[in-house]
Amino acid sequence: MPDPATYRPAPGSIPTSPGVYRFSDAKGRVIYVGKAKSLRSRLSSYFADPAGLHPRTQTMVQTAAKVDWTVVSTEVEALQLEYTWIKQYDPRFNVKYRDDKSYPWLAVTLNEKYPRVMVGRGKKRKGVRYFGPYSHAWAIRETVDLLLRVFPMRSCSNGVFNRSKQMGRPCLLGYIDKCAAPCVDRVSAEEHRAIAEDFTAFMAGQTAQFVKRLEREMKQASNELEFERAARLRDDLGALKQAVEKNAVVFGDGTDADVLALAEDPLEAAVQIFSVRNGRIRGQRGWVADKVDDAETADLVERALITLYDGEDDEAIPKEVLVPVLPDDAAAVRAWLGERKGTQISLRVPQRGDKRALMETVERNAKQSLVMHKTKRASDLTTRSKALEELQAALDLEDAPLRIECYDVSNLQGTEVVASMVVFEDGLPRKNEYRRFVIRGVDGQNDVASMHETITRRFRRLLDEQAAAGATDVADAGDGDGSPSLLDPETGRPRKFSYSPSLVVVDGGPPQVAAAQRALDELGIDDIALCGLAKRLEEVWVPGEEDPVILPRTSEGLYLLQRIRDEAHRFAIGHHRQRRSKSMVESALDGVPGLGEVRRKALLKHFGSLKRLRAASVEEVAEVPGFGVRTAATVVDALAGDADKAKAMSVNTATGEVLE
CATH class of the missing domain: 3.40.1440.10 (GIY-YIG endonuclease)
Incomplete structure (x- = not known):
């Protein structure tokens, strides 16, 4: 090196x-x-x-x-040249944005004699009016199908149009009144262009005038006793309102804006963009990026903006761009966008109101996109097989680790210390085999000692289960092949800790790995592979090695380890929060006259949390088995006094006074 x-x-x-x-x-x-x-x-x-x-x-x-x-x-030139070089050289240590989708647009070919509405992709053409982009082509076709009954403009290809013109007979859309059939001169070129311009005006957000016009014509037809025409106009009005509902107003001031949001994890980032035109959401697009370098969120936003607007014409760039955080070179990005648009561009972070609400919606979509990407990646059999093979090679294992167990420790300043065990088989979670541990033999916040206790308890149980299974087989000689039974003879179900993992993963670096290895050594277990995944750098540590095993950032094996580690962390956090909530209920009920351990547990089981118990009335508490009205009133009064005291403490602390 x-x-x-x-x-x-x-x-x-x-x-x-x-x-x-x-x-x-x-x-x-x-x-x-x-x-x-x-x-x-x-x-x-x-x-x-x-x-x-x-x-x-x-x-x-x-x-x-x-x-x-x-x-x-x-700095603007530097911004442009950097992006050009990244596209040219594809550097391995730069973030890899892979926007591999071709997003469809709703296009109206106003540059033709008889304008046509269609789905457009790829490079934009001069004289064509575009709306979108949309996430799916079927969304465009649904919108067009609704609007053609009100704005019956041409939607056929040039070949179909010319053939109908030669035959003197319109296509099916002409017969069902979803096309004005300019091919057979039902309307003139000028009349058809007027229909197309009304269509584009509606799509641009000028919806109120068309709704009012249809309502007026419908009432007029009804007054003139033309009920069939009035019914047809009523249906057209319904289609128009349905199309309007599909594009609900999000900005009351008719703003044109693009709203960009991110969802990140240590390996990948999902980008989502909502395009708002005339206050309505007109399109959505997004992609996933591999985080190869140490780029912060501000850097990711900057690169996403350049990826989004590079090569776009000035009409595609709105006057306002909303982002979760400003890029470090925000002034240069604004100047670059302004040069492309030909006018000043607002680049800012929304703080309140409709724009902040929409930003939160886009963020939720980005998170969902990242989850869907991970789920799709994890559910693919070929990808899972590749991940297991990569782990086998990287950790020098004899076989692929078909059963992996991962352990994590969770606590709050040394209190309510718990640990979790999650199990993945063939790269997929086996949630019925997840286990929780309450750490009791460790004082204070000591993750290393807690990990040692967890591994010791889990694998001591493994040895005990195997010994019990062996003894059962000896007593029932002749029923099997002499190998220990993994089923409990009393229940017929698998023993809880009887399966031995191919690989043990601990959340942490060398200290946690050393503690886990020491626990295995003390139990005399030497046939189970062990590694640790350090959260900060995503490094894989194995016992006795000074340097970590470095897996490529795009490695499926690293992705699988990260997913297992994150699942163990989620499971441990959930257990810790549950125990902390329980302890809060029990501590709040300490000292209440006539309330022992049994009644406290009954209250906890019935209400589930301290918040719900505090909100309960005397009658609701009295419904708990073992409680009368008098005891229920005592509990409610005690919790009300505790809540008032906490409120008074917080108020007076804010003013600088602490009241006992």
């Missing part, structure tokens, strides 16, 4: 101007591209003390063998 000192530029040789720099490896491949307001300041930071660098940045610097740069005039 090259030493950064061997290719560090000479002092004073790096300019202080804005620019873009490239790190290349020994084979000349560009591995990282970045931009800077001051090249000297930025590049000098890479060659400082390696211990002060982010671990991923440290790896990049040690992988590189050369750095060069290009000076530009402004």
